[in-house]
Amino acid sequence: MTVGRKLVLANFWVAVVAFGLAAIMAVMQALARADAELAIRSPKLYYVSMTAHGVLMALVFTTFFIMALGYFAVGAELKRLETPSWGWASFFVSLVGTILTTLAILSGSSTVLYTFYPPLQAHPLFYVGATLLVVGSWIWCAVMIRTYLAWRAGMAGEAVPLSVHGMMVTVIIWILATAGLAVEVVGMLLPWSFGFVEKVDPIVARTFFWWFGHPLTYFWLVPAYVVWYTILPGAIGGRVFSDRLTRVVFILFVLFSTPVGLHHQFTDPGISSGFKLLHTITTYAILFPSFVTAFSVIASFELVGRAKGAKGLFDWIGFLPWKDPFFASVALAMLTFAIGGFGGAINAAYAMNAMVKNTSWIQGHFHLTVGTAVALTFMGVSYWMLPRLTGYPVRLRALALAQPYLWFFGMMLFSIPSHITGIMGMPRRVYSAAFQGSEVAASWQFLTTVSAVGGVILFVSSAFWLAVLVVSVLGEKGERPPIEFAKPLTPVAGSAGVWDRFGLWTAVAAALIVIAYAYPIVHLLSLTRFGSSPFKPF
Amino acid sequence: MNVDLYERFWMWTATVLLVAFVLAIVVSATVSAVHPPSHTETIDPARVRTESEFAHPGVFEDENGVTVVVLAALYQFTPQTIRVPAGRPVRFRVTSPDVLHGFQIVGTNANIVVAPGYVSEVVASFPEPGEYLIVCNEYCGLSHHLMQAKLLVENAP
Numbered sequence: 294m295t296v297g298r299k300l301v302l303a304n305f306w307v308a309v310v311a312f313g314l315a316a317i318m319a320v321m322q323a324l325a326r327a328d329a330e331l332a333i334r335s336p337k338l339y340y341v342s343m344t345a346h347g348v349l350m351a352l353v354f355t356t357f358f359i360m361a362l363g364y365f366a367v368g369a370e371l372k373r374l375e376t377p378s379w380g381w382a383s384f385f386v387s388l389v390g391t392i393l394t395t396l397a398i399l400s401g402s403s404t405v406l407y408t409f410y411p412p413l414q415a416h417p418l419f420y421v422g423a424t425l426l427v428v429g430s431w432i433w434c435a436v437m438i439r440t441y442l443a444w445r446a447g448m449a450g451e452a453v454p455l456s457v458h459g460m461m462v463t464v465i466i467w468i469l470a471t472a473g474l475a476v477e478v479v480g481m482l483l484p485w486s487f488g489f490v491e492k493v494d495p496i497v498a499r500t501f502f503w504w505f506g507h508p509l510t511y512f513w514l515v516p517a518y519v520v521w522y523t524i525l526p527g528a529i530g531g532r533v534f535s536d537r538l539t540r541v542v543f544i545l546f547v548l549f550s551t552p553v554g555l556h557h558q559f560t561d562p563g564i565s566s567g568f569k570l571l572h573t574i575t576t577y578a579i580l581f582p583s584f585v586t587a588f589s590v591i592a593s594f595e596l597v598g599r600a601k602g603a604k605g606l607f608d609w610i611g612f613l614p615w616k617d618p619f620f621a622s623v624a625l626a627m628l629t630f631a632i633g634g635f636g637g638a639i640n641a642a643y644a645m646n647a648m649v650k651n652t653s654w655i656q657g658h659f660h661l662t663v664g665t666a667v668a669l670t671f672m673g674v675s676y677w678m679l680p681r682l683t684g685y686p687v688r689l690r691a692l693a694l695a696q697p698y699l700w701f702f703g704m705m706l707f708s709i710p711s712h713i714t715g716i717m718g719m720p721r722r723v724y725s726a727a728f729q730g731s732e733v734a735a736s737w738q739f740l741t742t743v744s745a746v747g748g749v750i751l752f753v754s755s756a757f758w759l760a761v762l763v764v765s766v767l768g769e770k771g772e773r774p775p776i777e778f779a780k781p782l783t784p785v786a787g788s789a790g791v792w793d794r795f796g797l798w799t800a801v802a803a804a805l806i807v808i809a810y811a812y813p814i815v816h817l818l819s820l821t822r823f824g825s826s827p828f829k830p831f
Numbered sequence: 832m833n834v835d836l837y838e839r840f841w842m843w844t845a846t847v848l849l850v851a852f853v854l855a856i857v858v859s860a861t862v863s864a865v866h867p868p869s870h871t872e873t874i875d876p877a878r879v880r881t882e883s884e885f886a887h888p889g890v891f892e893d894e895n896g897v898t899v900v901v902l903a904a905l906y907q908f909t910p911q912t913i914r915v916p917a918g919r920p921v922r923f924r925v926t927s928p929d930v931l932h933g934f935q936i937v938g939t940n941a942n943i944v945v946a947p948g949y950v951s952e953v954v955a956s957f958p959e960p961g962e963y964l965i966v967c968n969e970y971c972g973l974s975h976h977l978m979q980a981k982l983l984v985e986n987a988p
Contacts, residue, residue, distance in 0.1 A: 336973045406970050412930050412947060413972070495931055495946045537832050559867040560942060562949035566869040570860055577849045584845035588838050643856045644865045647940040651933050651968035718937035720968035723976035731964045731979070733937055783833070823875040825947045828930045830905050830972025 297368035300380045301361045302682055305675070307388060308357035309762060312668075314395075315349035316755035318342040323707075323748025325724060326741055339724040340404045340831060347407030348398060351509075351663060353391050356426065358671050359516045360387070360433045363460045365678065366519065367440045369776045370454040375439040383432035390425025393418045404831035406722065408502065409482070411493045414827035417486040420478055427471050427478075434464045441795075452789045455539055456778050459519035462543040465799050467512045469551050469806065473504025485827065492824025496563045497817055503554035504810060511550035511579075513663050515543065517626070517670040521590045525623045527779035528677055529614050531597040534589045536781035540792035542582040542589075547798045549579040552809030559646045563820065568813045569643065575809065576641040583634060590627065596782070618687075622673020622697040626666045629704060633661030636712065653741075654715025656722075657708040665704050669697060672758050679765060684773040688765045692757040699754035706747030710740035868943045870952035879928040879947075880904075890914060901925045901980075903932040903945045905972055908965060908980035916987040920956045933968030936982055944969060957984040 321342045325334055360383070368374055396418065397403040403415035409423075441453070441461055453461070481493045481501075522539050526532055533539060555572035558564055598609025614620045636658040639645055649655065676693055680686050687693055719726055719737045726741055728734035791797070834842070859865040879885045879902065888900045888909045897916065902909045903925055915921045925934045925945045932945040934953075941955040957963075967978035 336976070340970070340973060340975075404973070410931050410969075413970075494948060496949060499946075535834065535838070538834060538838070541832075558944070560951075560953075561944045562868075562870050562946055562951040563873070564869060565871060566860075566866040569867060569869060570857070573856055574853050577853050580849055581845060584849075585838075585842060588841045592835070592838070638852065642852070643860065644867055644940075647867060647942045650942050651935065651944075718935065718964075718966075720933065720935065720966050722970045725976050728964060728966065728979050729977070733964050820871070820873050822873055823877070823948045825876055825930075828905070828972075830930065830974075 295368075296372055297364040297374040297377060297380065298682055300374070300377060300384065301364045301368065301678075303384050304357045304361035304364070305678070305682075307384075307391070308354050308361065308671075309675075309759065311349045311353040311357065311391070312755065313759050315346045315354060316752055316759075318346035318349070319748060320752040322346065323745045323752070326726075326748065327745035328725060328727065328738065328742070329745075336724045337401065337404075337831070340406070341398065341401055343722065344404050344406050345395065345398045348394060350668070351407055352423070352426065353395075355513050355663070355667065355671075356430055357387065359463060359512065360384075360430065362516050362519065362674075363433065363437050363463065365682075366454075366456040366460045367437065367444075370457050370778060371440065371444045373440055373444060374436070375443050376436055379432055379439075380436045383429045383436065385429075386432065387426050387429025390422045390427075390429060392422070393425065394422030397422060401831070402829075408506075410502070411482060411485070411495050411498050412825035412828050413831075414486055414829055417483070420483045420486050424478055424483065427474060430467065431471070434468055437461065437464045450788055452536075453793055454523075454778065455533060455536055455781075456519050456523040458540055458793065459515055459523065459543050461795055462547055463512060463515045463519075465547050465795060465802070466508050466515065466550050469547075469799070469802055470505045470508035470512060473501045473551075473554075477501035477505070492826055494817075494822050494824050496561060497814075497822075499558060499561065500554070500564070500810075500814060500817060503557040504551065504806075505554075506557060507554045508550040510659075510663060511546050513667045515546055517667045518542070518586060520670050520674045521586070521623055521627065522593075523778050524674060524677065525620065525779070526590075526593040526597070527777050529594075529597050529617065529620050530600065531593045531779060532782040533779045534592040534596070534782055536783075537790065537792065538585065538589060540790070542585050544792050544798050545582040546579070547802050548805060549575055551802065552805045553579060555809075555813065556641050556646070559643065560650055563817060564813055565816065568809070572809060573641060573643045575805075577638075580634065580638060583630075587627070587631065593779070593782075594624070616694060618690075618693040618697055619673045619677045621694070622669050622676075622700075625697050625701040626669040626673070629661050629669070629701065630666035633658060633666060636661065649715055651721055652715035653711045653719045653721045657711030657715060657744075660704060660708050660711070665700065669700050672700070673697060675758075675762065679762065680771075681774055681776050683766060684770045685765045685768055686771050687761060688768050689757075689761045693761045696754050696757040696761070699750055699757065703747045703750030703754055707744045707751060708747070710744040710747070714740050714744075868951060868953040870950060872950040872952075873948055874926055874950055876926070876928050876947035879926055884924070885926055885928075897921045899923045901934065903927045903934055903967065903978075905929050906967070906974040906978040908934075908967075908978065910980070912981045912983060913965075914983045914985055915957065917960045917984050918956065918958055918987070920954050922952060922954050925951045930971045931969045932971050932978070933966070935966050935968045937964040937966060939963065942968070957982075960984050960986050
């Protein structure tokens with residue numbers, strides 16, 4: 294692969310650095326959670342590090358890694374990249390944005406957590422940086438779309454390669470999602486933080502935030518699915534179980550990832566229950582493509598095991614390459630995602646949600662989903678991508694192999710106790726869960742300490758990953774192995790079906806967003822609202 | 832589209848399961864009126880402390896039942912100790928004069944987001960006497976983890 298290789302690597306390394314910083318922030322939180330007496334422990338440091346961890350992991354690491362994966366897919370499969378200079382513009386704009394936001398956070402003037410709900414007000418640079426990061430990612434979207442259209446012009450009627458299909462779906466989800474974020478940040482928070490407007494309405498802002506916030510999770514997840522469906526099976530000698538069905542899965546994410554955001558606002562005042570119920574139904578609809586994925590990807594694994602001689606009902610599992618860190622990462626990521634999916638079905642449950650809302654259950658949930666299903670997949674695929682991009686073979690192989698297992702083990706220790714303490718009523722995002730000697734709070738402490746141990750193990754796993762990457766590129770350069778994506782089990786007739794019509798599906802998705810959001814937003818705006826002045830209690 | 836037989840079976844199973852989930856929710860919402868707290872009432876947060884019922888928070892009882900008026904502010908709930916009778920529906924009315932807060936009665940499903948400019952409501956009943964911890968579960972600043980109150984459920988005299 295030569296097309297766009299440097300762009301892939303530039304974005305990849307920023308993702309790696311962001312991950313490393315975020316991991317350091319996380320271990321500090323874990324130690325605080327264990328209620329350990331530490332010289333440097335303070336609420337200020339805790340909430341600053343939590344803000345930095347959330348922003349750097351959820352917004353910076355993911356976005357840069359996904360941009361890298363997008364260039365990788367079109368470069369390797371379409372053998373082209375239109376206007377690479379725009380790609381570099383995207384990179385530098387995003388990078389400058391990231392640096393500004395990170396500085397604003399570390400200065401202690403923007404301790405608003407990664408959800409930055411007003412009327413908590415961060416330093417203006419926090420919002421400026423976040424805006425630049427998103428503008429940079431929009432330029433990436435433009436490069437991806439231009440590249441796709443240029444390819445399409447020469448290949449009329451041809452089905453687009455599956456990995457590119459998935460990455461184009463990612464681009465569409467991101468554009469639909471960030472429309473809501475742009476309204477919140479550019480329309481409300483930026484002018485407010487500069488003092489041009491005095492007040493903002495916190496519930497209106499939250500509504501636009503969650504318009505963005507839920508499809509954000511599919512912006513993370515679909516690229517992980519691209520790895521599961523189109524890269525991993527090829528790397529372990531398997532096939533894509535069903536090409537056409539995979540396209541259906543991706544398109545379902547375009548349709549249903551956005552009109553669901555109110556399920557994050559079930560207990561908000563000012564939003565009537567009818568539309569919360571509608572968003573509940575669409576949320577369950579979006580579980581469907583993940584059910585299909587569980588079958589299809591595991592079926593493609595089974596084919597690998599059978600090809601190696603497995604005969605029985607389950608013995609193919611033993612024939613899988615469990616000593617390959619890439620395979621182990623994805624297999625454990627999928628297993629974790631299954632657990633996270635069950636939790637997600639409870640979060641989405643309209644009235645039952647009140648049992649878990651804003652409790653430590655939620656942090657347990659998203660560390661299984663984005664924190665493992667997505668992050669562990671990205672770490673795993675990096676072991677496969679790095680030699681193919683740079684020619685440096687993976688060194689410290691023992692650490693690379695231990696890393697996904699450690700991550701899985703650490704995450705189970707972190708997340709399962711978090712789920713349980715959440716059900717017991719422990720709130721999330723607290724520096725200390727002691728509540729001044731409350732008896733019920735004391736009953737959470739043991740499990741909270743277990744999750745802190747899990748956090749430390751996760752940090753060790755992160756350090757292994759970083760060490761493997763760094764030591765590998767300091768070693769001897771070899772041949773770059775070929776990049777091969779998985780081929781479908783039954784060859785598809787080359788024609789592009791209706792599932793390749795991105796424009797059509799984007800239009801349907803936009804219509805669904807209007808149906809889901811027009812009334813709640815108009816209703817909110819029609820209330821007699823007073824707005825809130827800024828507060829900086831940090 | 833040619834879909835593998837087992838996969839079709841799996842897709843139908845998933846569909847039935849999801850439809851069952853949705854039906855359970857829609858039926859309980861429409862038949863038994865089980866809804867999340869969705870009170871729609873606005874209030875000027877700048878005047879909450881001076882010119883509203885929240886200027887004098889407390890427990891009030893009249894022919895309509897028991898109402899608890901709570902002010903959630905950085906970093907304190909007022910009143911700090913709330914006494915309510917056992918076995919009767921209690922309506923909690925909560926608002927904030929500053930940032931977002933949460934109002935969660937630990938061990939119950941009374942759990943609401945409190946936003947400046949809006950009044951949040953949740954109705955709960957407590958069958959047995961006892962003591963409950965109330966916590967703020969929406970990050971509100973550096974002493975967020977200290978924001979708490981006590982609910983005492985007492986036998987009606």
